[in-house]
Amino acid sequence: QIGDIDVEIYGPSAREDVLSSVIDEFPDVIVVDYTAPNSVNSNAELYCKLGVPFVMGTTGGDQQLLYKSVQDSNNYALISPQMGKQVVAFLAAMETIAEQFPGAFSGYRLEVLESHQAGKLDTSGTAKAVIACFEKLGAVFDMDRMVKIRDPEQQLYMVGVPEEHIEGHAFHLYHLTSPDDSVSFEFQHNVCGRSIYAEGSVDAAVFLYKKVYNQWILREFTT
Numbered sequence: 001q002i003g004d005i006d007v008e009i010y011g012p013s014a015r016e017d018v019l020s021s022v023i024d025e026f027p028d029v030i031v032v033d034y035t036a037p038n039s040v041n042s043n044a045e046l047y048c049k050l051g052v053p054f055v056m057g058t059t060g061g062d063q064q065l066l067y068k069s070v071q072d073s074n075n076y077a078l079i080s081p082q083m084g085k086q087v088v089a090f091l092a093a094m095e096t097i098a099e100q101f102p103g104a105f106s107g108y109r110l111e112v113l114e115s116h117q118a119g120k121l122d123t124s125g126t127a128k129a130v131i132a133c134f135e136k137l138g139a140v141f142d143m144d145r146m147v148k149i150r151d152p153e154q155q156l157y158m159v160g161v162p163e164e165h166i167e168g169h170a171f172h173l174y175h176l177t178s179p180d181d182s183v184s185f186e187f188q189h190n191v192c193g194r195s196i197y198a199e200g201s202v203d204a205a206v207f208l209y210k211k212v213y214n215q216w217i218l219r220e221f222t223t
Ligand SMILES: NC(=O)C1=CN([C@@H]2O[C@H](COP(=O)(O)OP(=O)(O)OC[C@H]3O[C@@H](n4cnc5c(N)ncnc54)[C@H](OP(=O)(O)O)[C@@H]3O)[C@@H](O)[C@H]2O)C=CC1
Pocket: 034, 035, 036, 037, 039, 043, 056, 057, 058, 059, 060, 080, 081, 082, 083, 084, 119, 197
């Protein structure tokens, strides 16, 4: 039970039947997926098969295949490794800079540290997206040298994560150094807790709902 709502949990073998019955009862439902990297593609394929629009917050999996599944099925989806709107704005700014000033950080060395709760299975999807922008700007980065912190002791004493957020945080640090070591840049986005993602996911679902159902209404009237 969450608040006044009864929640029932079913195993993986029932997922198609359960989702189909949810869609029958609520035809304009939007699915929000925060599961596990190894579920991304099979879950997305199911949503596409059933034609249910979805917000995919789960990171990892085969991202190319994820986009292909959506495109091939003509389903609607909002997919982002980052649902915190302020971090999304930072990422969008990075994409704009990378597009406008390609090579501006040519030869700069990039170092990246990300720290998440111990249960996080994959490397930060957000860090990967930000790194892709720094690479377009010309910075040099070796993915194998990404510092991934999952150990609570290190998080407390080295990264500075508040104790109450050890089990739910996302700290990211990007450090750039010029080839002659004379210039350095540092960017950080440090999130404690999960509310930023909850808020962003609700907005994402509402945004997707409006897009999808406006399209469907348009089709109804034009066919
Ligand atoms: N885009 C964004 O802004 C954010 C993305 N994430 C991403 O979301 C994902 C989940 O993160 P988080 O919530 O911290 O992980 P958790 O492990 O805390 O929660 C995942 C939940 O999903 C359940 N689950 C796993 N696989 C399936 C499946 N196939 N179908 C239904 N339920 C499933 C798990 O159940 P059980 O425990 O029984 O296995 C668990 O309850 C990660 O990939 C993470 O990177 C997280 C936060 C923000």
